[in-house]
Amino acid sequence: MxxxxxxxxxxxxxxxxxxxxxxxxxxxxxxxxxxxxxxxxxxxxxxxxxxxxxxxxxxxxxxxxxxxxxxxxxxxxxxxxxxxxxxxxxxxxxxxxxxxxxxxxxxxxxxxRVGFTRVVHHDTVPEDTLVDRGGLTATGPGDADPFGLDALGPGSAAELLRDEGDQGGEAGVGQRELVNA
Missing domain, CATH: 2.40.50.140 (Nucleic acid-binding proteins)
Known part of the structure; x- marks a missing residue:
């Protein structure tokens, strides 16, 4: 080279x-x-x-x-x-x-001083993955909230993710989201 x-x-x-x-x-x-x-x-x-x-x-x-x-x-x-x-x-x-x-x-x-925001790409969702209404993924019927985000309540980051998740394509496939690191 x-x-x-x-x-x-x-x-x-x-x-x-x-x-x-x-x-x-x-x-x-x-x-x-x-x-x-x-x-x-x-x-x-x-x-x-x-x-x-x-x-x-x-x-x-x-x-x-x-x-x-x-x-x-x-x-x-x-x-x-x-x-x-x-x-x-x-x-x-x-x-x-x-x-x-x-x-x-x-x-x-x-x-x-600088800040950083990671861009997360959602290109595909595996066929065996279940997706709840908010765009959070789960692998089984009892895992609708695998990270315990439902317990965080209104105004939390989880609530914002749920609101933004409803605006994309199927479960956010092909969408990009910003994640503060």
């Missing part, structure tokens, strides 16, 4: 854009990222070096997560494959740019 893998820290320079190719059922997101080297000058003071600009691309499910999670101005750390993109500019000039095809994108917790 001769791919050039990089990890870059910097700031998001543009809000991510979501792109969709409906013919191929494919989605990706792109945003610009700036990384400025800082170093101590001869007098001992911190000095900014040159700023490098990258286009960051995320594919498939990560694309939607990036659009919801990353915004202009926040500090991020991006890991991925470095590529060079070439195109012709509006006046016919040849242009090039650095692109990172991301394998991981994270908010830089060394520069601020």
């Amino acid at each position: 001769n791919d050039v893998m990089v990890t870059v820290s910097g700031n998001v320079g543009s809000d991510p854009a979501l792109h969709v190719n409906t013919a191929k059922n494919l989605q990706w997101s792109t945003f610009r990222m700036a990384s400025t080297r800082r170093y101590r000058g001869e007098n001992g003071d911190w000095t900014d070096g040159a700023t490098l600009w990258f286009t960051v691309k995320a594919w498939r499910a990560a694309a939607a997560n990036v659009v919801e999670s990353v915004h202009k101005g926040i500090p991020v750390v991006v890991t991925g494959r470095l590529e060079v993109e070439e195109w012709t500019g509006p006046e016919g000039e040849q242009r090039t740019g650095l692109v990172i095809v991301a394998t991981a994108i994270g908010v830089d917790a060394t520069r601020g």
Whole structure:
């Protein structure tokens, strides 16, 4: 494998854009990222070096997560494959740019406080699984509430899950839900 893998820290320079190719059922997101080297000058003071600009691309499910999670101005750390993109500019000039095809994108917790919300994918439900009205799964007739969530009462997280579960497809199959971790 001769791919050039990089990890870059910097700031998001543009809000991510979501792109969709409906013919191929494919989605990706792109945003610009700036990384400025800082170093101590001869007098001992911190000095900014040159700023490098990258286009960051995320594919498939990560694309939607990036659009919801990353915004202009926040500090991020991006890991991925470095590529060079070439195109012709509006006046016919040849242009090039650095692109990172991301394998991981994270908010830089060394520069601020961050939160995390896991996205849970419900693609299939096994045939022998029973499902109660609230979307909670059980494996037998006496297990309608296998986690004891019914005892939590109104306004609890379980009640919210039940309310949201009634809006999806069959028992939430093919639906996504956010779970605080």
